[in-house]
Amino acid sequence: MKGKRILSGIQPSGKVHLGNYFGAMKHHIALQDNNRALYFIADYHALTTVQDASVLHNNILDVAKDYLAIGLDPAKTIFFKQSDIPQIFELTWILTTLTPMGLLERCHSYKDKIARGLTPNHGLFAYPVLMAADILAYDAEIVPVGKDQKQHIEVTRDIATKFNLTYRETLVIPNEYTIDNYALVPGIDGQKMSKSYGNTIELFEDEKVLRKKVMRIKTDSTPVEEPKDPSTCSVFALYSLFASEDEKNMMKQRYLEGGMSYKEAKDALFEKIQAEFEPFREKRSALENDISYIKDVLRDGAVRAREIAQNTLDRVRNAVGVSF
Ligand code: ADP
Ligand code: TRP
Numbered sequence: 001m002k003g004k005r006i007l008s009g010i011q012p013s014g015k016v017h018l019g020n021y022f023g024a025m026k027h028h029i030a031l032q033d034n035n036r037a038l039y040f041i042a043d044y045h046a047l048t049t050v051q052d053a054s055v056l057h058n059n060i061l062d063v064a065k066d067y068l069a070i071g072l073d074p075a076k077t078i079f080f081k082q083s084d085i086p087q088i089f090e091l092t093w094i095l096t097t098l099t100p101m102g103l104l105e106r107c108h109s110y111k112d113k114i115a116r117g118l119t120p121n122h123g124l125f126a127y128p129v130l131m132a133a134d135i136l137a138y139d140a141e142i143v144p145v146g147k148d149q150k151q152h153i154e155v156t157r158d159i160a161t162k163f164n165l166t167y168r169e170t171l172v173i174p175n176e177y178t179i180d181n182y183a184l185v186p187g188i189d190g191q192k193m194s195k196s197y198g199n200t201i202e203l204f205e206d207e208k209v210l211r212k213k214v215m216r217i218k219t220d221s222t223p224v225e226e227p228k229d230p231s232t233c234s235v236f237a238l239y240s241l242f243a244s245e246d247e248k249n250m251m252k253q254r255y256l257e258g259g260m261s262y263k264e265a266k267d268a269l270f271e272k273i274q275a276e277f278e279p280f281r282e283k284r285s286a287l288e289n290d291i292s293y294i295k296d297v298l299r300d301g302a303v304r305a306r307e308i309a310q311n312t313l314d315r316v317r318n319a320v321g322v323s324f
Contacts, residue, residue: 003035005172007140009042009082009131012059013050014195015202016066018273019185022241023146029071031144038078038138038305039067041298044089045082045130048123049113049196064294066203069284080301082134087309092126092133094316098162099129099155108151113196132156137309139172147184148192167319171312185241186234190218201238203277204284214270219262228262230255235265242272 008028010020028039041063043056050056060081072079082088104110107128114120123130135143135156143153153174160171184192187199194200201213217235222228230236230252240248251268254260287294317323 004141005139006031006035006037006142006144007039007135007138007174008144009040009045009134010063010067011042011046011195012056012063013046014059015200016063017187017193017195017200017202018238018241019146019187019193019200021070021203022185023148024144025067025070027144028067032073032077035142037076038080038140038308039072040079040085040134040301040305041081042131042134043081043083045127048121048127049118061291061294064298065284065287068287068294068297069280070203071280074297074301078301078304079297080305081298084298084302085137085305085309087306087313088130088133088137091137091309091313091316092130094320095132095136095159095163096126096129098166099132099159103155103158104128107155109148116197118196128152128155129159132159135174136160136171137312138305139308139312140174141172142175163316163319170315170319186237188213188217188234190234201273204281205273207274210273211270214266214273215263217266217269224261225258227258228255228260233262233265235262235269239265239269239272242269242276 006028008024010016010024016025028037031037041060043060046056046059050059064079067079068074104125110120110125110127113124118124131152132155135153136159143156145153157173160173163171164173187193187197188201189197189199191197191199201210205213217238219233219235220228233255236251236255239251243251251265255265314323
């Protein structure tokens with residue numbers, strides 16, 4: 001069998017954006033060739049924040065379309081929906097009984113959401129345990145996620161280690177996140193780009209909307225002729241994600257020497273975004289109305305994912321003593 005068992009998930013809590021793409025999805029596509037990869041749509045995680053059925057339904061389809069459009073290949077990768085794998089929820093319960101409250105209380109993503117005014121439900125608090133079950137159910141060795149998810153992988157490792165010590169060696173301890181050379185992708189307000197913060201640039205934006213959003217990216221008020229600091233500028237940070245080393249250095253130079261307007265930098269960024277997604281547009285529009293293909297892909301993925309998860313659950317049930 002080839003390569004490592006790779007697993008990652010993305011929440012259908014809104015439209016997929018550049019943060020998801022550079023922080024996760026682009027790497028997922030690259031990793032599918034020489035590994036055994038599983039990628040899934042974390043719809044039950046999204047229920048902690050999205051409670052409008054038709055919104056959730058459409059988000060799920062959109063995430064699937066975007067993933068398939070940018071190159072996820074169902075012949076190489078198991079692609080499925082979290083809610084189609086009931087084994088995950090049984091495993092979640094078992095793991096909750098080994099999870100100290102303090103471990104969850106320390107999670108940044110929970111604390112950040114509360115700081116932003118979200119009224120927390122128990123699901124939001126218990127979110128990392130469900131994520132641990134997602135990872136441990138498939139014996140994942142590597143979990144490629146963006147920086148903001150690092151702590152959740154650590155929580156998963158803690159819970160799995162505790163399980164193995166309390167019972168017996170049963171669960172595979174996943175490796176830390178691997179996409180650690182990426183800074184967090186900033187949103188148009190300069191904060192972390194996130195579906196829940198309304199500051200995103202989506203992958204397949206309409207041209208006009210894209211231009212508007214790029215022009216709205218927050219910058220400081222340094223006058224055109226004066227030098228500007230690329231290291232604190234979101235336009236530069238976003239441009240760097242698309243640019244070659246040479247292009248990046250040239251842009252940096254132009255910031256530092258002054259004489260370039262932010263408008264000019266934004267124009268260059270706009271062109272880059274358009275060019276990056278151009279090759280995928282045709283596929284994306286073909287998928288737009290091919291819902292039955294998407295359903296088939298997800299159904300087939302779920303069958304394969306359930307088999308792996310059931311295997312792990314059998315081991316876990318044996319280890320905790322409930323199997324006869
Ligand atoms: P969101 O914060 O928009 O809800 P998710 O939590 O669903 O996004 O994240 C899906 C994946 O995309 C995760 O691996 C996450 O680390 C990555 N990701 C999300 N936002 C960013 C960002 N701004 N920069 C880098 N990676 C990100
Ligand atoms: N919590 C992840 C996020 O918001 C999504 C996710 C759920 C996930 N389960 C996972 C990622 C398992 C990797 C592995 O980005």
